Amino acid sequence: MSGDRAIWALGAMSGTSLDGVDAALILTDGRRILEFGETGYRPYSEAEREVLRAALGKVAGEQVEAAAEVVEIAHAALLGGFPEAEIVGFHGQTTFHKPDAGLTTQAGNGQVLAEALERSVVWDFRSSDVMLGGQGAPLASFYHFALARRMEARAPLAILNLGGVGNLTWIDPKKTAPELKGALLAFDTGPANARIDDLVAERLGQRMDADGALTSRGVVDGDILEALLEREPYFARVPPKSLDRDDFAGWGAAVADLSDADAVATLAAASAGAAAKALDHCPEPPARLLVTGGGRKNPGLMEMISALVPCPVGPVEEAGFDGDMIEAQAFAFLAVRVLRGLPTSAPGTTGVAAPVGGGQVSRPGRVPQQIQV
Numbered sequence: 001m002s003g004d005r006a007i008w009a010l011g012a013m014s015g016t017s018l019d020g021v022d023a024a025l026i027l028t029d030g031r032r033i034l035e036f037g038e039t040g041y042r043p044y045s046e047a048e049r050e051v052l053r054a055a056l057g058k059v060a061g062e063q064v065e066a067a068a069e070v071v072e073i074a075h076a077a078l079l080g081g082f083p084e085a086e087i088v089g090f091h092g093q094t095t096f097h098k099p100d101a102g103l104t105t106q107a108g109n110g111q112v113l114a115e116a117l118e119r120s121v122v123w124d125f126r127s128s129d130v131m132l133g134g135q136g137a138p139l140a141s142f143y144h145f146a147l148a149r150r151m152e153a154r155a156p157l158a159i160l161n162l163g164g165v166g167n168l169t170w171i172d173p174k175k176t177a178p179e180l181k182g183a184l185l186a187f188d189t190g191p192a193n194a195r196i197d198d199l200v201a202e203r204l205g206q207r208m209d210a211d212g213a214l215t216s217r218g219v220v221d222g223d224i225l226e227a228l229l230e231r232e233p234y235f236a237r238v239p240p241k242s243l244d245r246d247d248f249a250g251w252g253a254a255v256a257d258l259s260d261a262d263a264v265a266t267l268a269a270a271s272a273g274a275a276a277k278a279l280d281h282c283p284e285p286p287a288r289l290l291v292t293g294g295g296r297k298n299p300g301l302m303e304m305i306s307a308l309v310p311c312p313v314g315p316v317e318e319a320g321f322d323g324d325m326i327e328a329q330a331f332a333f334l335a336v337r338v339l340r341g342l343p344t345s346a347p348g349t350t351g352v353a354a355p356v357g358g359g360q361v362s363r364p365g366r367v368p369q370q371i372q373v
Helices: 046-055 062-079 110-117 127-131 141-150 194-204 210-217 222-230 250-254 260-281 299-308 326-340
Strands: 007-013 020-028 033-043 087-090 093-098 103-107 121-123 157-162 165-171 184-191 289-292 313-315 358-362 369-372
Touching: 007 062, 007 326, 020 062, 020 326, 033 062, 033 141, 033 326, 046 062, 046 093, 062 093, 062 103, 062 110, 087 110, 087 326, 103 127, 110 121, 110 358, 121 326, 127 358, 141 157, 141 165, 141 184, 141 326, 157 260, 165 260, 184 260, 194 250, 194 260, 210 260, 210 299, 222 250, 222 260, 260 299, 289 299, 299 313, 326 358
Parallel strands: 007 087, 087 121, 157 289, 289 313
Antiparallel strands: 007 020, 020 033, 093 103, 121 358, 157 165, 165 184, 358 369
């Protein structure tokens, strides 16, 4: 796996929505995306989801260990179905993320996975960045840069990921590498689906606002919306900045007296407003905003964002990409960059002092190797 040849890398992502594990193959040399391969998905059962929920907000202990076991078993079951993969990028499940305190926890051990899959696994992508003063997030930005280059974008472009937490990457495709000054700006925008998911789970026993039905049916409470957006200092804070899934938990209490549909619509409007406010931090307005993650499947949320931003908005499928798999693909891409000694984050993406690459490489039967550049 030495040299600069392109290799088939398999990436996996278990996001803050706790729905399941995404897996995706890409052919890459760590700089370019040469080909997209097979993808897969393994949902968590409700019992598994409860174990993961119990670990949220925790750095270590029995509940995190139980979550790690769930994550490792689910990943091994899914990733074992991709025999062509030469390397695996494994993110794990974030249970705690407070980079300003120097802490970030992703449940799941890459060495366990390497033994189960009998191939090398790159993991623990965030720790080095946080240790060196960065936010450790968002990390998909370098992959977003490669996507912009693949689509031969000429003008500044933004990619908005609407998972449990929203994050934005602003890209100058005229730059030749993602770590160069001015190539990227990336940060978490605020809640995306997490507060909505939690509300419908608590009230209705559902995992999400499927197809945005409640969002589209509800009426936004303008007073509550204004309070959520205008009184929150996070939105005005200059990047770099990142969030834990359970930040903004108070938003649920703010809509407690609204009907189900009105509460969801108001939370969706707040998520849209947070995304729109994020564009104020960009070096210049993007010519286009492409949306990835589960939130792009909520028509009401997409309409709200479109009404607030000064550029065309659409799902990443409009550019020929798979919005369900971009984050999994990103960790395949980053795994190859780690192997090649290339940076995986930079001042513009996480606020780290200088471009940095880091992660552990676990090989079957061997002690994990820590790589930093």
